[in-house]
Amino acid sequence: MGDCIFCKIARGEIPCRKVYEDDELLAFHDINPVAPVHFMMIPKLHLASLTEAGEAHTVLLGRMLLLAPRLAKEQGLENGFRTVINTGKGGGQEVFHLHIHVIGGGNIPPMVRRN
Ligand code: 5GP
Numbered sequence: 001m002g003d004c005i006f007c008k009i010a011r012g013e014i015p016c017r018k019v020y021e022d023d024e025l026l027a028f029h030d031i032n033p034v035a036p037v038h039f040m041m042i043p044k045l046h047l048a049s050l051t052e053a054g055e056a057h058t059v060l061l062g063r064m065l066l067l068a069p070r071l072a073k074e075q076g077l078e079n080g081f082r083t084v085i086n087t088g089k090g091g092g093q094e095v096f097h098l099h100i101h102v103i104g105g106g107n108i109p110p111m112v113r114r115n
């Protein structure tokens with residue numbers, strides 16, 4: 001996908017602060033972090049969102065989930081972390097290339113605030 005910003009990062013056309021890379025996956029720090037540690041994991045394959053994923057991506061998605069705790073620990077998140085996947089406009093997604101946010105450190109509030 002020529003115009004996709006995360007595809008450009010995956011191809012090395014836009015710089016990033018890399019956390020991890022292998023043949024299929026890339027992880028890099030968010031440019032606008034919401035916590036002391038905030039990075040995201042993406043497949044190098046362009047998939048717009050979880051909605052576009054199918055059974056063919058089962059192993060890829062599994063690999064991403066299993067990578068999260070390892071990278072979180074390497075980034076110093078010994079006590080846990082939050083994973084977030086925003087899907088579609090209704091889910092607040094802004095970059096339409098599937099990514100898993102890994103967030104932690106500092107004070108992580110409850111995810112859903114109730115009045
Ligand atoms: P979304 O709202 O789609 O789940 O999250 C998109 C995330 O991508 C945001 O947290 C935003 O800060 C991050 N982001 C957008 N553009 C760039 C970029 O060029 N580089 C990096 N490292 N992060 C980006």
Ligand code: ZN
Nearest residue numbers: 004007046097
């Ligand atoms: Zn893309």
